[in-house]
Amino acid sequence: MKLGSLKEGGRDGTLIVVNRDLTRGVRATTVAPTLQKALEDWSSIAPRLRALAEQLEDDKAVGSFELDTTALAAPLPRAYQWADGSAYVVHVELVRKARGVEMPPSFWTDPLMYQGGSDSFIGPNDEIEMADEAWGIDFEGEIGVMVDDVPMGISPQAARKHIKLVTILNDVSLRNVIVGELAKGFGFFHGKPATAFAPVAVTPDELGDDWNGARLDRPLISTLNGKEFGHPNAATDLTFDFGQLIAHAARTRHLEAGTIVGSGTVANRDPAVGCSCIAERRVRETLEGGKPLTPFMSFGDHIRIEMFNRAGKSIFGAIDQKVVRYTPPA
Known part of the structure; x- marks a missing residue:
């Protein structure tokens, strides 16, 4: 899966999952607010992020949006x-x-x-x-x-x-x-x-x-x-x-x-x-x-x-x- 961070929600950004073609994303805040939080509890959070990534690939992720890289911070x-x-x-x-x-x-x-x-x-x-x-x-x-x-x-x-x-x-x-x-x-x-x-x-x-x-x-x-x-x-x-x-x-x-x-x-x-x-x-x-x-x-x-x-x-x-x-x- 591919993960990024939007320039919103504070200095640590907002975690998003991105599709393989790098064209769409979805906020992952229901799973983890930031990538840092995800890495701190990776074994339990990663499977949930992966499930969200699969939904995004199948065009079933609620709230997905067109990816604009200018809106992205560093991951x-x-x-x-x-x-x-x-x-x-x-x-x-x-x-x-x-x-x-x-x-x-x-x-x-x-x-x-x-x-x-x-x-x-x-x-x-x-x-x-x-x-x-x-x-x-x-x-x-x-x-x-x-x-x-x-x-x-x-x-x-x-x-x-x-x-x-x-x-x-x-x-x-x-x-x-x-x-x-x-x-x-x-x-x-x-x-x-x-x-x-x-x-x-x-x-x-x-x-x-x-x-x-x-x-x-x-x-x-x-x-x-x-x-x-x-x-x-x-x-x-x-x-x-x-x-x-x-x-x-x-x-x-x-x-x-x-x-x-x-x-x-x-x-x-x-x-x-x-x-x-x-x-x-x-x-x-x-x-x-x-x-x-x-x-x-x-x-x-x-x-x-x-x-x-x-x-x-x-x-x-x-x-x-x-x-x-x-x-x-x-």
């Missing part, structure tokens, strides 16, 4: 935790190579992960508000999973069972801000503004054979200003699957229901498939020609990120955003 408009990994080490390797920095061997065995801001995610069509183009505005196409309660010290294999929903996201990054922050040796903060999510998150069964329990075997397509930027496959060159990422996040703490774990920028070693972020393309350009050619995003630019199943239908709906100038309050 989880805010979360108790947002842990973003860097599961495609080939991406990290390229970046460090361009800087002339050797990559520690441990990067291939111990996942990189940072704790991002989760108090205010944005919806699939919400604008990317930025005060300054000089910040180096970039998109990052990623896969994300949402879990129920995960015990500390769990194994990667057991962690797979806690994945309840899968989605895609745009982890907006400010590259020129990040450089200064990393130089301080204390990680990201200003360089990682609000993250945008697809219209819906889906249960793993919706993915069929393309989901092996911990990784998604489909291309992630990024389109910048109407031109395809990249279509790397999310299973190719994946160093750490979601079982490993969740186990890493839970090494010294319990993960609360509603925690979101991200894959990091989807990247393949083959340059022919393109990239899921501008920074990687700039690195490849530097390695090939001595300097980057592709500029970071400017006001007015559009980014679209989407994934399709083997039948050519959108799985999660599209993240479709415009970069706009933000003017701080006086």
Whole structure:
């Protein structure tokens, strides 16, 4: 089934069930008011949501409506935790190579992960508000999973069972801000503004054979200003699957229901498939020609990120955003 959240009912939105074609939805408030509440009691609530989803598919759901993605928040408009990994080490390797920095061997065995801001995610069509183009505005196409309660010290294999929903996201990054922050040796903060999510998150069964329990075997397509930027496959060159990422996040703490774990920028070693972020393309350009050619995003630019199943239908709906100038309050 496919689940989303309307921008109504408070900061956590209103939970809706969406049909497979992403054309109609129905409020699920008789089952659970929000997706967060559903994840906290998933074993009892999920069957009731699934029954509602079946009614919607059969056009028997009372109160169903035509889906308007501009009315959607992120599936989880805010979360108790947002842990973003860097599961495609080939991406990290390229970046460090361009800087002339050797990559520690441990990067291939111990996942990189940072704790991002989760108090205010944005919806699939919400604008990317930025005060300054000089910040180096970039998109990052990623896969994300949402879990129920995960015990500390769990194994990667057991962690797979806690994945309840899968989605895609745009982890907006400010590259020129990040450089200064990393130089301080204390990680990201200003360089990682609000993250945008697809219209819906889906249960793993919706993915069929393309989901092996911990990784998604489909291309992630990024389109910048109407031109395809990249279509790397999310299973190719994946160093750490979601079982490993969740186990890493839970090494010294319990993960609360509603925690979101991200894959990091989807990247393949083959340059022919393109990239899921501008920074990687700039690195490849530097390695090939001595300097980057592709500029970071400017006001007015559009980014679209989407994934399709083997039948050519959108799985999660599209993240479709415009970069706009933000003017701080006086």
